[in-house]
Amino acid sequence: MFNAIMIDKTRAGSRAGVRSIDPADLPEGEITVRVDYSSLNYKDALAITGRGPVVRRFPMIPGIDLAGEILASDDPVHRPGDQVIANGWGLGEEHWGGLSQMARVHGKWLLPRPRGFSARQCMGIGTAGYTAMLCVMALEKGGVTPGDGDIVVTGAGGGVGGIAIALLARLGYRVVAVTGRDSLTEYLRMLGAAEVVGRSALAYTPRPLQGARWSGAIDVAGGKVLAALCASMRPGGVIAACGLAAGMDLPLTVAPFILRGITLRGIDSVMCPREQRMAAWARLERDLDPALIDSMCAEITLKQAITTAPQLLAGNIRGRTVVNTR
Numbered sequence: 001m002f003n004a005i006m007i008d009k010t011r012a013g014s015r016a017g018v019r020s021i022d023p024a025d026l027p028e029g030e031i032t033v034r035v036d037y038s039s040l041n042y043k044d045a046l047a048i049t050g051r052g053p054v055v056r057r058f059p060m061i062p063g064i065d066l067a068g069e070i071l072a073s074d075d076p077v078h079r080p081g082d083q084v085i086a087n088g089w090g091l092g093e094e095h096w097g098g099l100s101q102m103a104r105v106h107g108k109w110l111l112p113r114p115r116g117f118s119a120r121q122c123m124g125i126g127t128a129g130y131t132a133m134l135c136v137m138a139l140e141k142g143g144v145t146p147g148d149g150d151i152v153v154t155g156a157g158g159g160v161g162g163i164a165i166a167l168l169a170r171l172g173y174r175v176v177a178v179t180g181r182d183s184l185t186e187y188l189r190m191l192g193a194a195e196v197v198g199r200s201a202l203a204y205t206p207r208p209l210q211g212a213r214w215s216g217a218i219d220v221a222g223g224k225v226l227a228a229l230c231a232s233m234r235p236g237g238v239i240a241a242c243g244l245a246a247g248m249d250l251p252l253t254v255a256p257f258i259l260r261g262i263t264l265r266g267i268d269s270v271m272c273p274r275e276q277r278m279a280a281w282a283r284l285e286r287d288l289d290p291a292l293i294d295s296m297c298a299e300i301t302l303k304q305a306i307t308t309a310p311q312l313l314a315g316n317i318r319g320r321t322v323v324n325t326r
């Protein structure tokens with residue numbers, strides 16, 4: 001038997017608890033993994049609290065990330081004893097996920113654990129950090145270089161935002177961090193932010209264009225925050241948009257696109273092709289200091305993940321949260 005967080009459907013919605021599970025109940029898949037660490041992402045918090053329609057079938061083990069060791073494999077590529085990681089692919093949404101001591105998954109979902117990181121550090125990075133890297137790569141692909149001007153990062157106190165700051169600073173960009181929490185200024189500077197501003201710096205106005213300020217942007221907020229960003233990009237600026245912490249709506253005009261030639265690039269980490277994931281993790285290994293990951297991580301248990309989830313949605317958690325499944 002092994003322990004996992006299990007989300008059951010109830011009349012009122014859903015309910016999460018830690019349960020003991022028979023390995024015979026694991027879903028289909030060629031590979032059984034002993035999960036050593038997982039992490040708590042925004043999406044996991046939505047699933048655990050039932051505040052967002054993340055879980056597609058019940059009962060569900062949440063957890064979009066996992067790191068561990070292969071126990072058994074019917075896949076020629078992966079062998080027992082291999083250290084592996086997985087992010088997304090429907091884990092914790094439609095297939096039992098990583099907030100568990102054991103998982104059964106498809107071989108094509110697994111990547112070898114990058115040599116430069118421990119299993120704990122891989123989950124310190126997790127989907128949030130790998131998405132931050134995809135965002136940075138999108139800016140690079142859009143031609144944004146460190147000499148072009150300031151890059152703004154929203155949700156700086158969270159997981160994606162914090163790792164995006166660290167990556168961009170390491171690559172030589174001047175980063176402006178946007179946070180709703182004044183108390184995080186010192187932490188954000190430690191990560192590499194040259195300037196820390198409050199959310200009011202991206203205040204929404206219905207004006208189609210605002211002063212041109214940013215050459216690049218990484219946005220986790222969506223909604224009016226993303227609309228304000230679009231209106232305040234410099235000509236040719238590129239935005240990598242990955243989140244909806246401020247909302248799903250996007251009250252925009254076409255003016256920034258046709259008068260300033262900006263690019264709005266959407267980022268999807270869940271179904272991102274394998275080659276792109278490998279490239280992102282290789283870049284994380286090259287461009288992210290493991291010690292910095294340690295400094296932005298808190299460690300919790302499976303049981304604590306359930307009580308931490310509402311805190312994360314309330315914006316009270318700083319940086320990243322790894323879950324030690326033991």
Ligand code: NDP
Nearest residue numbers: 042155156157158159160179180220243244245246268269
């Ligand atoms: P976190 O909870 O770690 O961070 C979110 C941060 O957003 C908060 O810490 C807060 O930062 C900021 N925030 C919260 N509410 C608002 C608001 N109303 N307006 C502006 N900022 C706000 O989450 P993650 O970093 O893990 O994820 C961030 C977003 O990115 C989520 O929406 C998530 O679903 C999405 N995401 C998408 C992925 C994809 O593949 N597209 C992959 C990973 C994440 P502060 O207090 O500093 O302002």
